[in-house]
Amino acid sequence: MTKIELNPLKGIHIAEVGTIEFGMTANEVKEVLGQPEQEDDFQLFYYSEELRLDFNSQKCLEFIEIISGPYPKAIKPILYAVNPFELLANELVDLLIQKNGSDIDYSEAPECYAFRNISVGIFREVSEETIRQSIKEAKENGTYEDEKIWLLDDLEKSKHFWTIGIGLKDYYK
Incomplete structure (x- = not known):
């Protein structure tokens, strides 16, 4: 399982992949995560990482959501040193x-x-x-x-x- 650390007000760190920070553009996110499985003008969906990323009207990342709880299949989210779905x-x-x-x-x-x-x-x-x-x-x-x-x-x-979810x-x- 891929460890994803949620850092409120900052972004996320995905083990062995990289860091996604609030304020990044969709293209900058894609440089780290690759092409999403689904996208529109304001959202990127990475189902394999069980993530949804939302962008504001300036096309900057403003929100990241783990969408697979309480039983994620491919990831292990960490928030404040615990898996929030295990609590x-x-x-x-x-x-x-x-x-x-x-x-x-x-x-x-x-x-x-x-x-x-x-x-x-x-x-x-x-x-x-x-x-x-x-x-x-x-x-x-x-x-x-x-x-x-x-x-x-x-x-x-x-x-x-x-x-x-965490937001800016x-x-x-």
């Missing part, structure tokens, strides 16, 4: 609160948080609480046995965040 959701939130301080966007919690001081965002489609409620309702409705495999898989996945300073302001 339980509440553990990752606590770590980011510790690193960020008080300026946090909770408006889409518990599925999504934006830590404004460090420009880090985390996302999961559904929270553990929501899946637990779905399990309770399925049991009450008599559909649990039919949906059990899907519900238990979703429950396990919901215990972690699914994507993590003030990205989330």
